Amino acid sequence: MINFENVSMEYRNGTAAVNNVTLKIEDGEFVFLVGHSGAGKTTLTKLMICEERVSSGKLEVNGYHLEKIHSWSIPKLRRTMGVVFQDFKLFDKMTVYENVAFAMRVVGAKPSLIRKRVPFFLDVVGLSLKADSFPNELSGGEQQRVAFARALVNNPHTVIADEPTGNVDVDLTEDIMELLLKINKLGKTVIVVTHDMNIVNSYKKRVVRIEQGEIVSDKTGGDFEQ
Amino acid sequence: MKPSTFFYNIGQGFKGIFRNSVMTVASVLVLVACMILVGTFYIVIDTIDRNFKAINDLNVIEVKLSKDYSDDQVAQIGKALEEICRSSPIIDDMPVFVSADEHGERMKEMFDDAGWIDEIIKSGNPLRASYRLEFRNFSDFDEVTRVRNRIDSITITDESGAQTDGVDSKDIKDYIELYGTVMSVKNTLYIAGIWLLAILLIISLFVIMNTIKLGVFARRNEITFMRLCGATKAMIRMPFMVEGIIIGIFSAALAFGIEYYLFKYLLTDIVRSATSNATGSADIILGEFSEYALPLGIGFLAIGLFAGIVSSGISLKKYLKA
Numbered sequence: 001m002i003n004f005e006n007v008s009m010e011y012r013n014g015t016a017a018v019n020n021v022t023l024k025i026e027d028g029e030f031v032f033l034v035g036h037s038g039a040g041k042t043t044l045t046k047l048m049i050c051e052e053r054v055s056s057g058k059l060e061v062n063g064y065h066l067e068k069i070h071s072w073s074i075p076k077l078r079r080t081m082g083v084v085f086q087d088f089k090l091f092d093k094m095t096v097y098e099n100v101a102f103a104m105r106v107v108g109a110k111p112s113l114i115r116k117r118v119p120f121f122l123d124v125v126g127l128s129l130k131a132d133s134f135p136n137e138l139s140g141g142e143q144q145r146v147a148f149a150r151a152l153v154n155n156p157h158t159v160i161a162d163e164p165t166g167n168v169d170v171d172l173t174e175d176i177m178e179l180l181l182k183i184n185k186l187g188k189t190v191i192v193v194t195h196d197m198n199i200v201n202s203y204k205k206r207v208v209r210i211e212q213g214e215i216v217s218d219k220t221g222g223d224f225e226q
Numbered sequence: 227m228k229p230s231t232f233f234y235n236i237g238q239g240f241k242g243i244f245r246n247s248v249m250t251v252a253s254v255l256v257l258v259a260c261m262i263l264v265g266t267f268y269i270v271i272d273t274i275d276r277n278f279k280a281i282n283d284l285n286v287i288e289v290k291l292s293k294d295y296s297d298d299q300v301a302q303i304g305k306a307l308e309e310i311c312r313s314s315p316i317i318d319d320m321p322v323f324v325s326a327d328e329h330g331e332r333m334k335e336m337f338d339d340a341g342w343i344d345e346i347i348k349s350g351n352p353l354r355a356s357y358r359l360e361f362r363n364f365s366d367f368d369e370v371t372r373v374r375n376r377i378d379s380i381t382i383t384d385e386s387g388a389q390t391d392g393v394d395s396k397d398i399k400d401y402i403e404l405y406g407t408v409m410s411v412k413n414t415l416y417i418a419g420i421w422l423l424a425i426l427l428i429i430s431l432f433v434i435m436n437t438i439k440l441g442v443f444a445r446r447n448e449i450t451f452m453r454l455c456g457a458t459k460a461m462i463r464m465p466f467m468v469e470g471i472i473i474g475i476f477s478a479a480l481a482f483g484i485e486y487y488l489f490k491y492l493l494t495d496i497v498r499s500a501t502s503n504a505t506g507s508a509d510i511i512l513g514e515f516s517e518y519a520l521p522l523g524i525g526f527l528a529i530g531l532f533a534g535i536v537s538s539g540i541s542l543k544k545y546l547k548a
Contacts, residue, residue: 107455
């Protein structure tokens with residue numbers, strides 16, 4: 001569960017990025033986080049993974065209270081989350097398999113577990129045959145799917161996808177959304193950060209809109225304006 | 227940390243070494259130079275110490291007694307010296323009386339029992355008896371000078387019952403000046419060694435830091451990803467720490483090898499050629515390398531590990547902020 005209670009966050013220069021946000025996302029929910037560029041979507045996700053710290057209010061993420069979390073607990077919190085970055089953050093010198101395995105290695109997973117899980121998740125995202133390819137040999141959509149496999153491989157509780165359809169065409173957008181829904185059906189909480197209202201309207205899920213660091217609407221449906 | 231993770235990180239550390247091979251070589255060279263200089267200073271200082279200790283009479287004041295003194299006057303001087311020894315904080319033992327005959331024996335020993343010395347002594351020993359005062363600590367020059375002045379002012383009673391000067395200042399033999407010179411050379415070398423160590427260590431730290439920083443910069447995306455994936459600071463730090471440690475250990479091993487050759491083929495030769503006397507035996511006592519091996523090995527390893535760990539720690543600090 002993710003629970004924001006009157007959360008505000010301002011940068012050192014005094015700029016308020018998030019202002020008095022109250023938001024509750026239950027386990028297993030699928031939520032779109034929408035808003036214009038600079039609205040505060042990314043800051044909100046950064047607060048969830050503790051890349052930024054809460055200035056005031058209470059924030060609970062998967063059992064961790066982030067307003068008072070100690071630095072040594074942050075890695076544990078992050079292991080409950082899988083993040084798919086907008087720019088994928090794949091490593092060019094690693095193969096697809098190694099890219100996915102790397103996410104497990106860095107959290108100290110056993111090699112035997114890595115050997116079991118990586119092929120499984122490559123299968124889930126449909127990239128079993130590309131395991132030995134390097135990222136620059138893949139299409140944008142395939143790279144995106146590697147990023148998803150990597151986000152899933154540590155069996156996170158919550159998956160956050162930051163603009164997952166930002167760099168892909170319409171067909172691939174659908175593929176990616178299907179993949180996210182599949183992940184959601186596995187029981188994971190999925191948070192999709194996007195400004196593409198066409199996708200939002202197509203899937204009729206819960207939509208949280210942020211403007212200037214504040215939540216201006218929070219409803220489920222499919223008739224949202226651009 | 228699981229063994230698999232440990233070995234994975236060791237492997238990553240080795241990869242890092244080859245990622246910036248030029249900078250790695252530069253780091254190793256600077257560190258090796260630092261270690262060799264420190265090691266050489268250590269050997270030189272130890273050699274000075276060793277030779278210093280070998281000169282037994284250096285921490286002794288010898289009071290030569292006039293041949294004209296009666297036994298009673300010699301005893302008076304002895305008592306006065308005992309008093310001086312008791313009151314001085316740098317003298318533990320009472321003065322030792324060395325007769326003229328004993329001095330003769332010593333001289334004979336010094337000249338390998340040369341018969342002519344025996345003849346001279348038998349025909350009327352020209353050597354004088356003396357008192358020897360041994361100092362525990364010669365570094366307190368003020369106290370040594372005080373003792374010397376007190377000896378110089380000892381008075382004795384002559385046959386007429388009058389007080390007269392007991393010890394002529396030219397009969398007080400000491401090595402204060404020599405001791406002072408050697409000590410000041412040793413201290414200068416010691417201080418120079420410490421400064422050199424500090425300066426070179428700082429330079430080494432900067433060079434290794436730059437080497438590791440290049441690696442960190444090349445892998446900044448990996449580090450960011452690792453952090454966001456939930457890797458602990460130790461996990462992120464370890465490959466770079468391993469890289470620093472490998473540089474440190476390799477430099478220590480290289481420096482040790484070079485120091486061995488320097489000692490065996492250069493230092494020994496220099497000392498031999500500079501100090502060999504007519505008989506071919508060296509006047510300077512030089513220890514065996516095996517005696518220096520352990521302290522040098524431990525010292526080099528400590529410098530290497532310190533430089534490696536500290537520099538990798540500093541290089542990563544910026545990237546480890548949660």
